[in-house]
Amino acid sequence: MDSFPKSDVHASTVDSTESIEQRLSVFIKQVSGRALIMMEAATGHHDVARDLVQESFIALHQHYAKRPASEWTPLFYTILNNRLMDWRRQETRKQKRFAWLRLTVVEDEQELDSSLLIEDEQNINPAEFLNQEFTLQEIQKAISRLPLRQQQAFLLRAWENMDTKTTATIMDCSEGSVKTHYHRAIQTLRLHLSQFNPE
Template sequence: MDLAPKQSESENLSILKSTAEQRLKVFMQDVTGRALVMMESATQGQHGIAMDLVQEAFISLHKSYAEKSTTEWYPLFYTILNHKLQDWRRKEARRAQPFSFFKKINLDDDDIELNEIVDENTLNPFDFLDQAVTAEEIQDAIGQLPVRQQQAFMLRAWEGFDTHTTAEIMQCSEGSVKTHYHRAIQGLRTSLAHLNPYGGGSSE
């Protein structure tokens, strides 16, 4: 006869909850910095708004997907964060245009896909420069891009997601991701060309 005390169901749930919270803490430490950079660029440097969006995404992730593996959390988190960002952008657009609720708001000014773009390999943000530049200079250059180009570049180049996963996160076609990413690289090369006297701007 087993005389060892049995763990109650509530104790088991408490352990599982504690484990999920510990994993979330480590996960947050890993992605918070990059997510904040992305949101600050997308909100034109509004640090408070960026913090709120990132925190809300973490809360939603833990609330709805605590049982998922840490690996699964990465695309889920950025999908949630993208939803939060788009909701915020829509509210800002309606605030700027009080009667915009009567029509659909197009938040993206570069959604036309370019045909026959070859999917470019994921770049390290520093790879297209022959000399080191500061993270602030790269962030400033990213902030000058349209928001969807920012997202495509940072999800692919900084987070390392492939085109398919990036498209799922951004809720657009893979062709759109290729277009946004291609234009982002061209825009960054142009913006940072003065820091790279040997590159001669775009390699296109």
């Protein structure tokens, strides 16, 4: 009895591989712009931001390409967040500011403990919140002035439309902390952007 030709099996494998590559390519195009903005705001350096995003895509491709496409977004942002944290630790070592960093982290966590009941503002539409009269440069400047954790919470929740639970997983913190960071980001952005449009 003849079985399926080996060439057909090989062709099927190639098609499957090409399909994954094509879907990854589409995914990269969809998220790369927003991811780059996030990293530029977090690092203040375009080249560093680009490297972090590229390294994260490479890691996603190498380790998680065969996972369902629905899992790629949280996986990618988890990888990106870890890369960012590594970069920040390296920068801290270079600048020899260990005492300053420890103090900042402790104070931040103490503030969060007393604010966990803040309501999550789930219905904010970034297009409406960030008034269309504002230029992209003004918006990016306001976001870049936020503390890192507020940047992450705002961009993941508002721009990437992730729920609180997924955002907490990516940021490696509690859902209460995400709500607090997000709430503070909203308040701070409203304050900064009001300087451009007092009305």
